[in-house]
Amino acid sequence: LTAKIIADADFVVAPLDRRIFGTFVEHMGRCVYGGIYEPGHPTATPEGFRQDVLDLTKELGVTIVRYPGGNFLSGYNWEDGVGPKEDRPVRLDLAWHSTETNQFGTNEFITWCRKAQLEPMFAVNVGTRGADEARHFLEYCNHPGGTYYSDLRRSHGYKQPHGVKFWCIGNEMDGPWQICAKTSAEYGRIAQEIGKVMKWVDPTIELTACGSSQRAMPTYGKWEYEVLDQCFDQVDYISLHHYCRNDADDIHEFLATIDDLDHFIREVASIADAVAAKRRSKKRIMLSLDEWNVWYKASGPDDLKKPGWPEAPPLIEEVYNHEDALVVGGCLIVMMNNADRVKAGCLAQLVNVIGPIMTETGGPAWRQTIFHPFADCARHGRGEVLRLKVETGTFPTKAHGEVPNLLATIVRDPDTGAATLFALNRSVTDDMALSVDLRGLADGLVIAGSTQLYDPDLKKTNTKAAPDAVSPAANPTARLEAGRLTATLKPQSWNVISLA
Ligand code: AHR
Numbered sequence: 001l002t003a004k005i006i007a008d009a010d011f012v013v014a015p016l017d018r019r020i021f022g023t024f025v026e027h028m029g030r031c032v033y034g035g036i037y038e039p040g041h042p043t044a045t046p047e048g049f050r051q052d053v054l055d056l057t058k059e060l061g062v063t064i065v066r067y068p069g070g071n072f073l074s075g076y077n078w079e080d081g082v083g084p085k086e087d088r089p090v091r092l093d094l095a096w097h098s099t100e101t102n103q104f105g106t107n108e109f110i111t112w113c114r115k116a117q118l119e120p121m122f123a124v125n126v127g128t129r130g131a132d133e134a135r136h137f138l139e140y141c142n143h144p145g146g147t148y149y150s151d152l153r154r155s156h157g158y159k160q161p162h163g164v165k166f167w168c169i170g171n172e173m174d175g176p177w178q179i180c181a182k183t184s185a186e187y188g189r190i191a192q193e194i195g196k197v198m199k200w201v202d203p204t205i206e207l208t209a210c211g212s213s214q215r216a217m218p219t220y221g222k223w224e225y226e227v228l229d230q231c232f233d234q235v236d237y238i239s240l241h242h243y244c245r246n247d248a249d250d251i252h253e254f255l256a257t258i259d260d261l262d263h264f265i266r267e268v269a270s271i272a273d274a275v276a277a278k279r280r281s282k283k284r285i286m287l288s289l290d291e292w293n294v295w296y297k298a299s300g301p302d303d304l305k306k307p308g309w310p311e312a313p314p315l316i317e318e319v320y321n322h323e324d325a326l327v328v329g330g331c332l333i334v335m336m337n338n339a340d341r342v343k344a345g346c347l348a349q350l351v352n353v354i355g356p357i358m359t360e361t362g363g364p365a366w367r368q369t370i371f372h373p374f375a376d377c378a379r380h381g382r383g384e385v386l387r388l389k390v391e392t393g394t395f396p397t398k399a400h401g402e403v404p405n406l407l408a409t410i411v412r413d414p415d416t417g418a419a420t421l422f423a424l425n426r427s428v429t430d431d432m433a434l435s436v437d438l439r440g441l442a443d444g445l446v447i448a449g450s451t452q453l454y455d456p457d458l459k460k461t462n463t464k465a466a467p468d469a470v471s472p473a474a475n476p477t478a479r480l481e482a483g484r485l486t487a488t489l490k491p492q493s494w495n496v497i498s499l500a
Contacts, residue, residue: 003393003435022121023348028349050365052359060356068106077133083156135198136149166205170187195209449497
């Protein structure tokens with residue numbers, strides 16, 4: 001196979017918002033308890049955080065983390081998770097049929113974020129609660145002092161405000177599984193009012209309204225339009241949730257699902273712009289892909305709920321393989337290529353629960369296969385995304401028609417000129433001879449790194465016994481000569497070539 005890319009320094013999609021390299025921590029399964037927090041673990045910090053998970057989170061390059069849910073959010077009382085730990089109530093969590101001890105809450109999460117050197121993204125409960133809770137929680141987090149809730153925070157040992165900028169108004173409110181789900185009319189109206197009071201408490205925050213919980217929802221499209229029609233003036237983002245599946249165990253179809261994300265993003269942007277057009281408004285609602293991943297293997301009833309209301313049971317602990325890593329890499333390329341509209345993203349979730357990091361309670365932590373493409377993008381995805389011309393052959397699929405073999409993006413730092421090519425060869429049979437014409441891009445640059453994530457076995461996984469079975473290796477074929485980058489990409493491979 002051959003493929004050709006033309007890139008020009010003057011043709012830019014948009015600056016890349018590094019918040020797209022976010023993840024998600026929900027009170028679900030072993031994400032918090034046994035994931036980021038495990039007092040008594042051999043690596044535990046004085047606060048009870050797993051240092052091994054903190055180290056892997058930093059290595060992953062995560063920029064922002066959404067918290068505390070997820071479906072859990074819609075029954076959560078934030079007040080339960082602050083103050084002296086011995087006074088915190090133990091509650092039934094109806095979302096995951098678990099027992100929530102509340103030994104980890106808002107302030108522990110903020111402390112963990114500071115240690116992990118990343119930004120918190122908070123969400124307010126629009127299931128069982130509403131505007132009153134939202135304004136009080138925001139006051140607790142962001143108001144400096146001298147009021148009931150800000151002084152409550154100070155009395156809990158946090159003199160400085162948390163300064164949380166990014167807030168979500170609820171979670172998946174369109175889903176019948178959600179605690180107190182809403183119609184688009186109900187949700188749009190309450191999101192408008194919650195957004196209004198939250199921005200009165202702190203006008204510096206940014207707000208996300210819930211979009212559809214998946215593109216396949218029967219209310220998709222109508223939901224986005226009706227919600228934004230009501231809360232357009234109050235919110236800055238609309239959310240998208242997207243989980244890729246491979247139920248038919250068909251690699252061609254699975255690799256093609258990456259393109260569904262591209263359609264989803266463009267459709268939601270169009271609907272948001274239709275609401276703007278109706279108002280003759282120049283405002284553009286941006287997109288927050290605040291849950292996305294591969295998730296289909298661990299999704300049966302036993303994965304979602306365990307009997308007996310257990311504390312932190314193992315739930316949806318998807319074990320990722322090589323083909324899943326390819327799809328995650330492809331989704332990252334799609335997100336970067338839509339940098340003009342996708343301004344935040346959260347790989348769901350961070351650890352154990354459909355996570356790039358897996359732990360054993362009391363034992364080690366290791367990198368799942370999907371860790372690698374995410375870490376590559378977070379490390380090298382800095383600057384502006386270039387608008388590429390890509391010439392590539394296609395492969396046939398049943399559900400998606402002809403699908404391009406090559407998916408690629410280039411991100412370039414306009415200050416230094418350093419640029420990175422991310423490329424997915426979706427052919428499962430053929431090497432790809434790639435040639436990139438770098439117009440006005442290559443002067444003074446050399447190849448600073450070239451890696452590939454390749455395995456002939458699409459089902460290979462990383463395990464406790466073999467934690468690095470699927471991990472990147474050098475690709476020695478990359479050459480840069482006279483403004484042309486060439487490389488051979490192995491079949492079913494994820495590739496990263498950096499120029500500096
Ligand atoms: O990430 C797991 C769950 O998936 C979240 O709680 C929910 O928002 C989504 O349906």
